[in-house]
Structure formats: C-alpha cells, structure tokens
Amino acid sequence: MRMLALRNGISDWNRFQKEMDELFQGALSQAPAAGRALLGRSRGTTPLRVWEDDNSYHVEAELPGLKLEDLEILVHRNEVSLSGERKIEFGEEVTAGRRERVADKIERKLQLPLELDADKAEASLVNGILTLTLPKAEAAKPRKIEVSAG
Numbered sequence: 001m002r003m004l005a006l007r008n009g010i011s012d013w014n015r016f017q018k019e020m021d022e023l024f025q026g027a028l029s030q031a032p033a034a035g036r037a038l039l040g041r042s043r044g045t046t047p048l049r050v051w052e053d054d055n056s057y058h059v060e061a062e063l064p065g066l067k068l069e070d071l072e073i074l075v076h077r078n079e080v081s082l083s084g085e086r087k088i089e090f091g092e093e094v095t096a097g098r099r100e101r102v103a104d105k106i107e108r109k110l111q112l113p114l115e116l117d118a119d120k121a122e123a124s125l126v127n128g129i130l131t132l133t134l135p136k137a138e139a140a141k142p143r144k145i146e147v148s149a150g
Contacts, residue, residue: 114140
C-alpha cells in the first residue's frame with residue numbers, strides 16, 4: 001500500500017480518505033456474503049425485524065432519510081417487496097465538502113411461510129422506521145375442527 005504524506009492539508013487528507021475507502025470496499029467486495037455481514041452492511045440493504053402473532057406478520061425496516069413518496073411496498077401471496085430510493089440533495093448555492101451519507105436504492109424481498117391478505121395490509125413510516133402489519137390469509141390460518149362421536 002502506498003503511503004501518503006499529509007503535507008498539503010485538506011486535499012491530501014481527502015485523497016487519503018478516498019484511497020482508504022476504495023481499499024476497504026475492494027476487500028468487502030471480494031469477501032463471501034457471510035464475511036460481509038460480519039464486517040458491515042453493504043450499500044442498499046436495510047435491516048429488518050420480523051415477528052408474528054396468531055393473525056399477522058409484523059415487519060419493521062430501518063429506512064432513515066427515505067420519504068414516503070420514494071417508497072414502494074408490494075404484497076403478493078406470501079412475498080413482500082420493499083423498494084425505494086434515498087436521495088441526498090444539496091442546495092444550488094452549496095458546495096459539498098464531505099459526503100458520508102449516500103443516495104442509494106433499497107430493494108428487499110421477504111418470503112413468509114404463509115399466504116398474506118394483501119387487502120388488509122397496513123404500513124406506516126415514523127422517524128425512519130417502516131412498520132408493516134401483514135394479516136395472514138384466512139385460508140392459511142389454523143382451524144379448530146369439532147370432533148363428533150359417531
């Protein structure tokens with residue numbers, strides 16, 4: 001690895017930071033998926049929390065900086081698809097000095113064990129947390145069968 005002397009202030013520091021970012025990203029792109037998960041999330045993935053009760057599945061997704069109009073949620077049978085685009089914009093009079101938050105596309109598909117009732121699904125986005133309530137289809141719910149003495 002090439003050593004960089006930090007003599008010329010900010011421009012050298014920015015170049016050094018860029019080289020380190022490229023080195024780290026190169027290492028991550030060659031690591032197997034499990035290794036990348038240990039090292040950190042790759043761009044475009046969003047962490048999920050999923051649980052169920054008797055009637056519904058519940059999903060929470062961290063979507064900081066995403067606006068409701070930039071989000072699309074599709075429910076089909078037992079699959080939920082989330083997609084959106086996080087946009088980072090600067091005003092016309094502003095020159096960006098440092099950009100650590102990135103604009104990126106988010107796409108997640110989640111397959112659940114049972115079919116869902118898409119017509120009754122609910123979603124809310126509060127403080128960057130998307131919460132989905134996905135009712136199970138009536139046909140997928142367990143039924144109690146009465147036993148008659150014969």
